[in-house]
Amino acid sequence: MQNHPVFTDNDPQNELSTLNLGPTHPATHGVFQNVLQLDGERIVSGVSTIGYIHRAFEKIAEHRPFYQITPLTDRMNYCSSPINNMGWHMTVEKMLGIEMPKRVDYMRIIIMELARISDHIICNGVLGVDTGAISGFMYLMIYREHIYEIYEEICGSRLTTNIGRIGGFERNFNHIAWDKLRKFLKEFPAVLKEFEALFNRNRIFIDRTKDVAAVSAETALNYSWSGPLLRAAGVDYDVRAMEPYSSYEDFDFEVPVGTNGDVFNRFLVRNEEMWQSLRLIEQALAKIEKEPSDIFHADVPDFYLPPKEEVYNNMEALIYHFKIVMGEIPTPATEVYHAVEGANGELGFYLVNDGGRSPYRLHFRRPSFINYQMYAPMSRGMLLSDAIINMSSLNVIAGELDA
């Protein structure tokens, strides 16, 4: 990158030092190890080691019925697990040919966009922390808490949500969830605006982030980058716009793009995506008003578990319950690739089914895994402190990296 001499091994001036950045270093936000060769503060070369929390999800998935795979997807990108959950549900629904009612689609969009906001809150907040500005992170964190409270009303859990089912949601949103959502929509814009005021024209922040780790569109595509990172480099690829799923085609939103793919551009793209997510949620709320309020799942008794009280009192419900739990319902032998726009990029599910109760093969296209492989090559010639903020703006989530 910069004009800087690189010494060979037997050069008398060679004073390279080796630094183990990670696996558990506070500056890396997760279990990542990078063995760096440093010349002073400048990185000469680096090798990334990953796999510290590999849990063999693809192998486990071959032994679990479809509905039991949802909790595995939770643990990939745990900052926005609802997107993973629903991506998986939609993959199975696509395979089974299940059409969702519009209201379910809109409810899913609300949850997925909330998840995107909470993920970007973390990423941009932490980027602030790594550049030395802690207050923005602290200020936004309470709103991630409010988002988690909304999840809690809907599915009972907060981080690893297991939200929704194949065929819809496990229950309708209650009035507390709707109230909390409206309160969030009312309060959050002012907070986000203040967060932007703290950073967007902050001299120190701009000096630390502008032109750091700039990536051209060609390089980003060459490395199969997707999501906010690719868009910051200037390529307007967003799965929601290109291949709309869950009725995204009914909505009016914009895909923000950056110019040179540096850390500052990524920050701005993520901020703008939060505004767009808010727009989407507001539109979804307006559209849901026009739909019948008691629909929260599709009418697919073969795949959607009946309510418990019916299972105990009703013959048909008991049979369906038994057949779903035992996995005795035939499924088509086919293969399907379904992609959703995760918070970090294209989250793909490649499912090969042989007609049994569990997938024959399931492969997750995990955006963090693919985005992170450029980290070591792009760190060459960078200052160590720049490499740290580069890592936080890549938003690599260890769970999604290793799967």
Added chain:
Amino acid sequence: MGKITNEELLKKISDKFNDQVTLVGEPFGLLTLETGREQIIDVLTFLKTDPSLQFVFLTDITAIHYPEQEKQIGVLYHLHSLVNNVRIRLKVFLTIDDVHIPTATVLWEGANWMERETYDFFGVIFDGHPDLRRILNVDDMLVFPMRREHPLEDPNRVDKKDYFFGR
């Protein structure tokens, strides 16, 4: 969906490669083709560089194991043409005792880790890969764990046997 239909896409490819590329199907509108390892880099290069196709985005490389087939290991490529908004899936099947295939890192840098992952789990050897090491599993692992012959759990364990639920 896209500006180019699957029929046009198939015609373009079969004009160029004749019978070296065969149609597998179009599950859910995604054109799926099979080819041999001798042609795979040519096919990928053609798809990437042809000005009317421009499959510049390598979505994914992975593999699959069918123990009962003669050619057991399938290597799968998903490509995406962002200009035409069309996806395509390519399959190459390899025999288990000769799992060599040329690397796609000559076309995409991003293929590097995808191929390492495929090697790690299925033992597919990508000839010409710059750094073909294990990536998620431990370095001294002896097997390729996603092959079907390896059970999820130790089969000698008796404490978790559940005869009613088939685990």
